[in-house]
Amino acid sequence: MRLRRAKQSSIPADQPLFHTDHPRPRTRREFIAQSMTAGLATVLGPSIFGLFAQPEIARAALSPDLQALKNGCGLSVQGAGKIPFICFDLAGGANIAGSNVLVGGPGGQLDFLSPNGYSKLGVPGNMLPSTANPNNTNPSQFGSDFINAELGLAFHSDSAFLRGILERTALMTRAGINGAVIPARSENDTGNNPHNPMYGIQRTGAEGSLLGLIGSRNSDSGGNSMSPAMLLDPSLRPTKVDRPSDVTGLVDVGDLVGLLDQSDAVAVMESIQRISDMKLNRVDTGISTDEVIKDLVRCGYVKSADLADRFGNPATLNPALDPQIVGANGIFTQDEFDRDGEFRKTASVMKLVINGFAGAGTITMGGFDYHTGDRSTGEVRDLRAGRCMGACLEYAARVGVPLMLYVFSDGSVASNGRIDDSENGRGKGEWTGDNSSTAASFFLVYNPAGRPVPLGGSPDMQLRRQQIGYMRPDASVETASSPTANNVNLLVDTILLNYMALHGEQSQFSNLFSLNSLGGSSIVDQLTVFEPIVNGTIS
Template sequence: MFIRRSRNKTLANGEPLRHSDHGRPRTRREFIAQGFMAGSATVFGASIFSLFGNPRSASAALSSDLETLKQSCGIAVNGAGKIPFICFDLAGGANIAGSNVLMGKSGGQMDFLSTAGYNRLGLPGDMLPNNPSFVNNEMGLAFHSDSGFLRGIQQSTSAGTRAATNGAIIAARSENDTGNNPHNPMYGIHQAGADGSLLSLVGSQSSESGGNSMAPMNLINPQIRPTKIDRPSDVTGLVDVGDLIGILDQGDAVAVMESIQRISDAKMNRMDTKLDVSSEDVVKDLVRCGYVKSADLADRFGDPSALNPDLDLEIVGPTGIFTRDEFDNNREFRKTASVMKLVMNGYAGAGTVTLGGYDYHTGERGTGERRDELAGRCMGACLEYAARVGMPLMLYVFSDGSVSSNGRIDDSMDGRGKGEWTGDNQQTAASFFLVYNPNGRPTAIRNQVGFMRSDASVETASSPAANNVNQLVQTVLLNYMALHGEEADFGTRFTGHGLGNSTMQDSLIAMPSIVNGTIS
């Protein structure tokens, strides 16, 4: 008996293949192979063309809603509205008190030490601050007039910037030549409210603190570990805006991304995800915020100069803080510029710049003088950049331990007729901070916290910070909060601190608030 078998049906392009001798497709590869799923190129092509199927939707202006959408997606525009904070970690035990920033007895900076005490701090009898010609007050905080820090700061700043600056020195012992001192305050600065629109914290070293010295263990938050930034390429590598910018100009690229967001949002609102209500909301928010963040990145960073310190004319060039030759040939300048670019523009909340080679008790003076001047150039660059972008800044400088002199004079050109640094000495250690305010010099309640004895050794009973590095950090955090008028909240933010009651805390605050509300 002859049986006619019917031919298999011819399938149209795009119609799936249902093979009787194949199992049901389970993998993405099998779905695509049998036509149940299109390959990525097909999906992409259809999606792109469908975006512009409705020109009115594609051209709808999202810009009026963009700021609201950014906020709902947790995108910070200018950081968290707190004063930018940069700290300098001078690794090795630099001299800070006496030959750089003046430190006095219990009466303040001008309550002078003994001649022997200043001799220990590297100042010979004919260069003592008892003589007003050896005192410089142009930044409010008194420096020795021949300070290496001061010379560097003066080279990097304008007179107007220095006139809008004030500061305080803190008598504080710390161990010599070790990274184990918990000096770094950045986690606490973040806990006090500072944050960035790209990163919370940055530092020039790949360490838990972002610097040479440790951070206090009770403040460390692994979720905001500082990102290593020590050159311009580290900064520009933070953001990839994709290939759309280059095909289109920046404005058109942002407009396309905004339109994609609007159309995607409309489609998602019509889609039945078959999820429960809360899960569906999460998925839709993830999709919506993904497009918003892409548009925001293209809007803010599509112009290469937005992040790159090398292209910032306020930093490098004929009118910049650094000349092109200085910037290209000095890695410390590039490191400083990279950190300050992120912090001062609100992309990071706080940053650490570590400068190495400050264990300079080499039996002569010139090495220390040159390195102090270099550090001053970098500190001054941060202050000047703050002035140029119109933002306040708290600049904090610390070192692990310190040095002292035996009184022998270095009469070389670089030695400048001062005492040679001959050994480590934690007894002479100190930290200091400077505050720049674009609205005018901050008023100082005091320019010195704690004090030294006549022989230039820290009086350990002079403040909670004097003999406890953890409490030194707390003192810095208290002063940071006081600049915002938030010192009353210190105990709530930092429970278990060692700074005593509110009366004791008041004696540790150098300056009252310089801002009202948040900074924009």
């Protein structure tokens, strides 16, 4: 007989969480985990004059006589050509395994755990993934109504993450998605887990036209969790951007664009460059580095014209003015966008990354330390996180580029089996405490050309590829099941390996990350999930 709790109201998604078994929060990290402050969106980059990853976004072309100068001035149009990468850092110890993404034993996601194991993961006996739902006449491809594989990766059919993703994605978008789950322990309620892979992603060549990386906090990693020390590059530390106005503020095209229309402003700047160039050719500065100085002057004018050409239209950068993001046909309604800061933050980050203005980004969401003695609080927060994940995937589909989306949290939670029958509790197990042994991470990959294909010679082998490591029947991570299972640094290495493999570059992994400890080539092969979807550049 299941223990049940009377219907109760959940804690709103933005309301702080107070735990009697936690000390009073003192650090910014603890405030974010308990939703006492928001995770801010930030951008960072070495220069605003980078490589332009999306040439079709430019509003006009510079005159032919200036195009040749662009490459020499660091303004080549093609860009780095890497797959956009966004990770969600769910601060506080969110549930990922079982109630959201299915995690199983050595046989993969569908090698089911024990009923007691699922109960610890918040899944009650009448919702086990191995059973059929008598109220559903449309069973899944696996013969169970409590499994949903619309995204390639198997989720529990009532996963809040999944419901949020499905709400924001079109059917055609889902057909291009696949993913993998990684059962891996990490410590609870601490930013000392080196989860964040941003610097490694940048090292593989991910770069944007304005920024290198984006993050959601003013920290060395740009997120709540740390970056591995071996990857840290202090020169790439983030700068805050937490609203659309901050995104548009990344570029100042000057007053001329306001006085003239965009094309006329570009023409004036081009003319200034030509006049300046004629004068430079007639004089000798008398300095030993005469040509270097002249090149700097020439490039200064070319860069000004190029900025006006690319970004003179405010809609180029502003997510609030992008009809694919906000509005009647947008991913968010105007009312949602105006009311919810997490949606505005997500829109700002995905606008920059997916359009190639930034190479990669972290979105930190706070308030996931939700072991509040009910289920509804966590469900509401997971649902909003899923909506933000879905928004990123759908926007990538609308822009027409691939995307790798990585989701992690510092630790996890567990249930004692008591049921929350409130509307938002949905008849599932209450979260009653932290539990690092139930932790997991997962990633999703969107490919406009079609669903990414797992490696493996048979459908069964391909399914097994989509789970790296496994859990014991009691829903605790088997620490001997993979190199990543008890080492967060190696979890990051595994994500970097799979990112490179999507470009067909996995053979370069050991050279690029020579300090990794994943093991020999046979282990590296086992940790690689998908066949390549691009060949080093996005066409």
